[in-house]
Amino acid sequence: MAGVRSLLGLRRCWYQVSLRSVVTSATKRNNTTELKFDPTRSDGDFTSFGVLPFIQKNINDLLLAKNTPYYDGKPVTNVGPTRDQRSFLSVLGSDYSVVFKGDGTHTGKSFAMATYTLNHALSRVPRHRLLQFHSTVDSIILVPTREMVFQYHQYFSQLTKGLPDNCCPEKLVPTEDDEYEVEFRPLTIEFRTPDSKAFYISSKDGNATDIDSDSVPQILVTTPQQLGTILASPRRAKEVSEAKVICVDETTTLLSTTSISGNDTLLQEGKKKKYMSKLEVCIKQIQSIQFESFQKESQLRLERIERHARRIRDEEISSFNHSSFVMANNNLSITNIESQIISGEPNIGLLKRLIKEKRKVLYKPIQFAFICDKMTPNHMFANMAIANDRSHAITNAITMHERSAHFIRSVEEKVHETYGKYLHTKRQKDIHRFEDPITYYIEAISRFSNDMRKTRRNERRLITVGSGPMDMAKYNHQSQIELSIIEVDRSPVKKNRVVVKDIDINQEYHHLVTETQSLILRRLENELFNLENSQKNFLKSFEPTKITSLLIKKAVTQVNSSKGLLLVVPASSAPDIPELVNTLNTQTSSSSYVHYKIETIQDFQSLQDHFVKEEAANLIISADQLLGRSFPGCTNIIALGLETLYPQLAYSTNALGISGLEHTNGDLFIPFINALDSNVPDITKRFTIVLNHVSKSLDDAKRNQNYKKLAELMIFNDIPRHFHTSRLTKTKDHHILSYEEF
Numbered sequence: 001m002a003g004v005r006s007l008l009g010l011r012r013c014w015y016q017v018s019l020r021s022v023v024t025s026a027t028k029r030n031n032t033t034e035l036k037f038d039p040t041r042s043d044g045d046f047t048s049f050g051v052l053p054f055i056q057k058n059i060n061d062l063l064l065a066k067n068t069p070y071y072d073g074k075p076v077t078n079v080g081p082t083r084d085q086r087s088f089l090s091v092l093g094s095d096y097s098v099v100f101k102g103d104g105t106h107t108g109k110s111f112a113m114a115t116y117t118l119n120h121a122l123s124r125v126p127r128h129r130l131l132q133f134h135s136t137v138d139s140i141i142l143v144p145t146r147e148m149v150f151q152y153h154q155y156f157s158q159l160t161k162g163l164p165d166n167c168c169p170e171k172l173v174p175t176e177d178d179e180y181e182v183e184f185r186p187l188t189i190e191f192r193t194p195d196s197k198a199f200y201i202s203s204k205d206g207n208a209t210d211i212d213s214d215s216v217p218q219i220l221v222t223t224p225q226q227l228g229t230i231l232a233s234p235r236r237a238k239e240v241s242e243a244k245v246i247c248v249d250e251t252t253t254l255l256s257t258t259s260i261s262g263n264d265t266l267l268q269e270g271k272k273k274k275y276m277s278k279l280e281v282c283i284k285q286i287q288s289i290q291f292e293s294f295q296k297e298s299q300l301r302l303e304r305i306e307r308h309a310r311r312i313r314d315e316e317i318s319s320f321n322h323s324s325f326v327m328a329n330n331n332l333s334i335t336n337i338e339s340q341i342i343s344g345e346p347n348i349g350l351l352k353r354l355i356k357e358k359r360k361v362l363y364k365p366i367q368f369a370f371i372c373d374k375m376t377p378n379h380m381f382a383n384m385a386i387a388n389d390r391s392h393a394i395t396n397a398i399t400m401h402e403r404s405a406h407f408i409r410s411v412e413e414k415v416h417e418t419y420g421k422y423l424h425t426k427r428q429k430d431i432h433r434f435e436d437p438i439t440y441y442i443e444a445i446s447r448f449s450n451d452m453r454k455t456r457r458n459e460r461r462l463i464t465v466g467s468g469p470m471d472m473a474k475y476n477h478q479s480q481i482e483l484s485i486i487e488v489d490r491s492p493v494k495k496n497r498v499v500v501k502d503i504d505i506n507q508e509y510h511h512l513v514t515e516t517q518s519l520i521l522r523r524l525e526n527e528l529f530n531l532e533n534s535q536k537n538f539l540k541s542f543e544p545t546k547i548t549s550l551l552i553k554k555a556v557t558q559v560n561s562s563k564g565l566l567l568v569v570p571a572s573s574a575p576d577i578p579e580l581v582n583t584l585n586t587q588t589s590s591s592s593y594v595h596y597k598i599e600t601i602q603d604f605q606s607l608q609d610h611f612v613k614e615e616a617a618n619l620i621i622s623a624d625q626l627l628g629r630s631f632p633g634c635t636n637i638i639a640l641g642l643e644t645l646y647p648q649l650a651y652s653t654n655a656l657g658i659s660g661l662e663h664t665n666g667d668l669f670i671p672f673i674n675a676l677d678s679n680v681p682d683i684t685k686r687f688t689i690v691l692n693h694v695s696k697s698l699d700d701a702k703r704n705q706n707y708k709k710l711a712e713l714m715i716f717n718d719i720p721r722h723f724h725t726s727r728l729t730k731t732k733d734h735h736i737l738s739y740e741e742f
Helices: 002-020 053-063 083-093 109-122 146-159 224-231 234-239 278-312 322-328 348-360 377-403 411-435 437-446 450-458 510-526 530-541 549-559 571-587 601-608 647-651 669-675 700-717
Strands: 097-102 139-142 166-174 180-186 188-192 198-202 206-208 219-222 245-248 266-269 274-277 367-373 462-466 481-490 497-502 565-569 618-622 636-640 685-693 735-738
Touching: 053 109, 053 146, 083 097, 083 109, 083 367, 083 462, 097 437, 109 139, 109 146, 109 166, 109 219, 109 245, 109 367, 139 224, 139 278, 146 188, 146 198, 146 219, 146 601, 219 224, 224 234, 224 278, 234 278, 245 278, 266 278, 274 278, 278 322, 278 348, 278 437, 322 348, 367 437, 437 462, 530 700, 549 571, 565 571, 571 618, 571 647, 636 669, 669 700, 685 700
Parallel strands: 097 367, 097 462, 139 219, 139 245, 188 219, 245 367, 481 685, 565 618, 565 636, 636 685
Antiparallel strands: 166 180, 188 198, 198 206, 266 274, 481 497, 497 735
């Protein structure tokens, strides 16, 4: 019983915490932001950032080891958040929206997102019963893949352990003594995969594959594709009418490819068939639903007061619709009412009362949280250089106009001068857009639409934080990570042979890197968006080659690893993985291979635990299974095919619809490096890139295009400076193997 009492006490505590968090203390001074929580505080636990003690206990049970860790000689009793989690929770806990640009090193950003949304559901401010028309979804978490839906299920399964049946504040119900008490309802979290399969976590029923059809989840975890399907249902769309929080994980991925795991991330709308991200369409639709719901609720509140006023007065007030008049005029104040009335004979006293009532409840827009990849330093440098180069040329031209302004004699010259200044102002905005395209896009999709601009002053401030670009310094490139690039090509002598050769970055590719660097600099001089356009041209013209068991065996033979090997294939080859696994296991005696087809939570857990096993087989996965995941014990990674390094080709089975991509300048080099387990001591980690040039249709022009793209990848990620490059083949000459050997 003591445990039950403590839980009930916590439940009362949740409501008290929610009341304290209604009014934010965050303010703007001199274009700076004051947060309620200190993100630099490293001595606190999760409760220091507004998280409920009950959730802290479950975090402790999940993360504290059997051997109690110590900090400054004292035992740690509560787990504290990481640096990234502190930043994330500080901004959200201060009532702002956040764009978190992480370096992909698995610092718990997704876990912090789950923690915040659960904390929000358990401490939400209940509404008055008279205003509570129906239960609604409190938070929505959007992810790109089925595996990430399962991952959030794991997070919430741990965080919700031990919750009482009725734990979520729902309504304020008046009592007989003219006070109010809080009515609670069970917590329900819905998980919906890309194929519409749904499962749930409930504080009342535990893990379930189905719940009462009338039960509305407080938290919904799904993909943008499935959210679009949900919003197409009038009943389900009504459930998001009061959504408070929308979180998007792996935002960069969702904007860097036209499809993931066979599910489209784009759609075409309007007469011109303009490409639109499903993420953008869903966010805009939910904003509209939420705003319309607020307007409807405000109208009903005022109409209730007006009806009450009519009932208590003996005489008829008038036929004037007071509530509609107040709702339609946002500039109304108690002092200017009479000047705003054009026709009719309203009751001025009632109008004043309605204006005061309307001001009591301000529109509170949706809070957003986006987790993105951080651009590498060289991507950022290239973008800034391009923008600054163009800006410098325009600035010089405008300066010349200004110097000669007193000589202007004609209207035409004045027009040119004004237009020059306009271009200069526009260029400053374009620089921001090009330096940080993901943040620019997020600002655009989370901004109020035209019909909501009258409430624009209530928009939440969007704050960009993050751990910065990938910290290359933490990798000792002489001992920890070795990078190898090999090319598998057809033998020029015998067609039934393939040649495996090393690509020496420091020697053979030195001239190519220099040539590519000069090419990029010329682009900076010629056209602002040429770099992005050239990337799209590369994606459109790329011809994915079939990944065969022969190719995999060539690559694995060179790596010579029997454990901890991760082979990643592009989406176009994913359907062939089962056959590849069977072929490799039949023909290979020294090592075995396994692939997990993820259809259930148990399959996902097996994938998570793969490298933890003492005698794990080599793992073959598709590129989308790499998203948002760590692989403990992984020391070797082979990326099969150049297409595996670029999101569109890695995650999508074709290159259709590339013109609709919002962001094309990224690559997957850093996610691959981060998948190597840096916690495995005294073992060299190896990342191998395989250029697959076995295809018969691949001519010299296509081959050279791939070489140049690889050179760009080296430049952007500064590979030679940060990573030790090594040869894989044992001889100086090309390593030739025939088909008959296998």
